[in-house]
Amino acid sequence: MVKYILFDIDDTLFPTTEFAELARKNAVRAMKTFGIDKTEKEVYRTLEEIISRKGSNYEAHFDELCKKLRITNNARFIAAAVAAYHNTKTAIQTYPEVPLVLLKLRERGYQLYAATNGNTLKQWDKLIRLQIALYFEDVFVSEELGVEKGDTFFKKVLKKLGATPEECVMIGDKETADIAPAKKLGMHTIRVKQGKYRKEPTSAEFQVDDLGEVPGIVENLSKHQ
Amino acid sequence: MVKYILFDIDDTLFPTTEFAELARKNAVRAMKTFGIDKTEKEVYRTLEEIISRKGSNYEAHFDELCKKLRITNNARFIAAAVAAYHNTKTAIQTYPEVPLVLLKLRERGYQLYAATNGNTLKQWDKLIRLQIALYFEDVFVSEELGVEKGDTFFKKVLKKLGATPEECVMIGDKETADIAPAKKLGMHTIRVKQGKYRKEPTSAEFQVDDLGEVPGIVENLSKHQ
Numbered sequence: 001m002v003k004y005i006l007f008d009i010d011d012t013l014f015p016t017t018e019f020a021e022l023a024r025k026n027a028v029r030a031m032k033t034f035g036i037d038k039t040e041k042e043v044y045r046t047l048e049e050i051i052s053r054k055g056s057n058y059e060a061h062f063d064e065l066c067k068k069l070r071i072t073n074n075a076r077f078i079a080a081a082v083a084a085y086h087n088t089k090t091a092i093q094t095y096p097e098v099p100l101v102l103l104k105l106r107e108r109g110y111q112l113y114a115a116t117n118g119n120t121l122k123q124w125d126k127l128i129r130l131q132i133a134l135y136f137e138d139v140f141v142s143e144e145l146g147v148e149k150g151d152t153f154f155k156k157v158l159k160k161l162g163a164t165p166e167e168c169v170m171i172g173d174k175e176t177a178d179i180a181p182a183k184k185l186g187m188h189t190i191r192v193k194q195g196k197y198r199k200e201p202t203s204a205e206f207q208v209d210d211l212g213e214v215p216g217i218v219e220n221l222s223k224h225q
Numbered sequence: 226m227v228k229y230i231l232f233d234i235d236d237t238l239f240p241t242t243e244f245a246e247l248a249r250k251n252a253v254r255a256m257k258t259f260g261i262d263k264t265e266k267e268v269y270r271t272l273e274e275i276i277s278r279k280g281s282n283y284e285a286h287f288d289e290l291c292k293k294l295r296i297t298n299n300a301r302f303i304a305a306a307v308a309a310y311h312n313t314k315t316a317i318q319t320y321p322e323v324p325l326v327l328l329k330l331r332e333r334g335y336q337l338y339a340a341t342n343g344n345t346l347k348q349w350d351k352l353i354r355l356q357i358a359l360y361f362e363d364v365f366v367s368e369e370l371g372v373e374k375g376d377t378f379f380k381k382v383l384k385k386l387g388a389t390p391e392e393c394v395m396i397g398d399k400e401t402a403d404i405a406p407a408k409k410l411g412m413h414t415i416r417v418k419q420g421k422y423r424k425e426p427t428s429a430e431f432q433v434d435d436l437g438e439v440p441g442i443v444e445n446l447s448k449h450q
Contacts, residue, residue: 079358083350
């Protein structure tokens, strides 16, 4: 009997990869508007290099960008870049089918959780910005559990839920983080072909193009048990 | 001959006091939505106490708020509060007459500057969010000049501009910070009756209800010299 449905967040509930790219591009364009004396290409490449080195949760991307590009009198450029970046990041929207899928599952009595790598506050922030936070009972985040998604992460989740693996469905885009470890423990798994891993193979029990197919799959699982 | 027009930012170009209050109220309401087990009044009062103690540029108001209220499992509350707070803060708008006033002054050949206390990046961020940053040649901020608005601040501004006091008009809402020290040095001064100091007396050369009167005053000053 399925009781708990676990969702990955990034590239599962909203197009993270696309929004992140757009946010970076808008930031660079805003710096150009304020008269930065470099080509957009050069600025964008330098920014990408900094993000890939420092990670996307680093707090001072644009300070470092100005330092690297030897831009002085930089407060206006940093402020313009941060405003454009945040304007895009705070305008994130779910994939269109997501709110109705979550509502249907809640109505049918399933308990919904998010299961995600990253920073606890930032992952809650995303659900709140997406206006879907209230559908979820709780969020399991690697920062809080002390381990990235894998066997140990999902074992801890089961313990916190007081659940057996068969009572859980894990839904995500990434084979190594979302699917393989959950499946190994005996959870049901649904892989969604979205984001930058969408062309990679999967061992998931089910594979879908978008989350619109999830309520049907979950109902079938519940009937046949 | 007037050449330079200096504007205070907070409560001069936009209703800072009102937006700050609304941002705090929205933050508290968002925490209630997520089920915080306290009255709005209690949460709001505690938040105000923290802000008055730590200052409005403190970075961890809501973390401390949760700690003070003994709220555990707090990531959702902090994220909800910060999102609501930022949504309000990033939706700031100028007083309605401001963009046209700035445009008129620029068209007539005046150079516009902001002169403000606070954090350089945050003050630039406000001008950018307000969509008026491009009207200003530069921003003089206490953080960069190393001193809050007063005699020394305005002396430094004059030196940076290479200007005589008579060539400058300082416009602001606060007698002690904006008007008295600028007037003492010989600048023209215009006090705008907005924000929390609007009922206090002033020594300003001119006093206006809003910035709509500024282009006329400046034209008269230029004619009679």
